[in-house]
Amino acid sequence: AQSVTQPDIHITVSEGASLELRCNYSYGATPYLFWYVQSPGQGLQLLLKYFSGDTLVQGIKGFEAEFKRSQSSFNLRKPSVHLSDDAEYFCAVVFNNAGNMLTFGGGTRLMVKP
Amino acid sequence: EAGVTQFPSHSVIEKGQTVTLRCDPISGHDNLYWYRRVMGKEIKFLLHFVKESKQDESGMPNNRFLAERTGGTYSTLKVQPAELEDSGVYFCASSFGTVYGYTFGSGTRLTVV
Numbered sequence: 001a002q003s004v005t006q007p008d009i010h011i012t013v014s015e016g017a018s019l020e021l022r023c024n025y026s027y028g029a030t031p032y033l034f035w036y037v038q039s040p041g042q043g044l045q046l047l048l049k050y051f052s053g054d055t056l057v058q059g060i061k062g063f064e065a066e067f068k069r070s071q072s073s074f075n076l077r078k079p080s081v082h083l084s085d086d087a088e089y090f091c092a093v094v095f096n097n098a099g100n101m102l103t104f105g106g107g108t109r110l111m112v113k114p
Numbered sequence: 115e116a117g118v119t120q121f122p123s124h125s126v127i128e129k130g131q132t133v134t135l136r137c138d139p140i141s142g143h144d145n146l147y148w149y150r151r152v153m154g155k156e157i158k159f160l161l162h163f164v165k166e167s168k169q170d171e172s173g174m175p176n177n178r179f180l181a182e183r184t185g186g187t188y189s190t191l192k193v194q195p196a197e198l199e200d201s202g203v204y205f206c207a208s209s210f211g212t213v214y215g216y217t218f219g220s221g222t223r224l225t226v227v
Contacts, residue, residue, distance in 0.1 A: 004156075036218075043118070044157075044205065044218035090157065099170055100145065100209075102216070104157040 002027050002095045006105035014113045015083055021076040021108050023091030032094040033074040034102070035065055039087040047089075050074065061085070086112040116140065118219035120206050126225045132194040135222045139188070139208030145169075146189050147209075147216070148181060152202035160204075163189060196226045 005024045013019055025031065032051050036044040048059025055067040065076045074091060091105040119138040127133050139146045148160040160179070161171040165186035174181070178197070183189040193200055207218045 034216075041220070043220040044207075046216065092157075100147070100162060101159045101170065101173075102147075102149070102157075103159070104149075106156050 002093075002098070002103055004091055004093050004103050004105040006089075006091055006108050008108050009106065010109045010111070012111045012113060013081055016080050019076075019078045019081050019085075019110070021089050021091075021110070023074045023076065023105055025072050025074070025091075025093045025095075025103075027072075027093075027095050029096045030067075030069060031096060033065070033067060034092040034094075035059065035063070035074075035076050036090045036092060037061075037087045038090065044090065047076070081110075081112050083112050083114060086110060118206055118208050118217050120204075120219035120222050122222060123220065124223045124225075126227060127196055129198055129226055130195045132192065133196055133224060135191045135193075135204050135206075135224070137189045137191070137206030137208075137219060139206070140210075140217055143208035143210050143217075144186070145209040145211070146183060147207040148189070148191055149205040149207065150202050151205070152199065155202075157205065160191075193224075196224075198226050200224060201226045 003026045034049045035047040038044050047063050048057050050057045050067050057065050063078050089108045092102045144165050146163040149157050151157040159173040162169045163183045166183050180192045203221045203223050205221045207216050209216045
């Protein structure tokens with residue numbers, strides 16, 4: 001079955017530290033890849049997406065992600081986190097045979113300490 | 115432009131009752147999607163409308179769930195009768211074309227007691 005895995009359920013980092021959130025997906029062909037963030041009381045906001053081309057993608061709020069085909073991964077990174085990055089992060093994939101349907105990972109809750 | 119609007123933001127109902135969730139997509143967006151996240155699980159696809167037609171309803175859990183999109187504008191998702199396992203957050207999203215421009219609403223938190 002097609003699936004998306006976010007191995008880290010919770011991550012705590014200090015303000016100013018670097019961050020990497022992991023995402024792996026099953027399936028062979030290159031899918032469409034997304035990262036969303038949900039702050040408390042808010043909807044899902046798109047951080048960045050990858051469809052093709054350069055495998056390093058820049059997003060909003062200083063985030064970037066790198067698609068690695070050999071590892072079926074699409075990890076999210078930020079060099080220096082802010083308190084405002086305290087939120088839940090979701091990796092999502094549109095698999096090639098799934099129309100417009102997003103398949104989500106379980107989410108990673110990021111807590112940022114002052 | 116106004117975003118995707120969902121209401122109510124919260125709903126608490128008793129088991130066996132009926133609840134109707136509403137989603138107003140971004141004006142002009144033909145594609146409308148419903149997703150939900152039950153406690154501790156992933157966000158799961160429910161269904162996809164293109165205008166007023168159901169393009170894909172493969173994620174609808176059972177026949178207690180009924181989604182409509184009359185006139186291709188707003189959509190409603192009715193749960194009748196509600197069960198405890200229906201508790202969770204229901205998200206709506208809309209897009210003009212394909213998945214490139216998905217915009218999500220803030221969600222409706224449904225609690226069935």
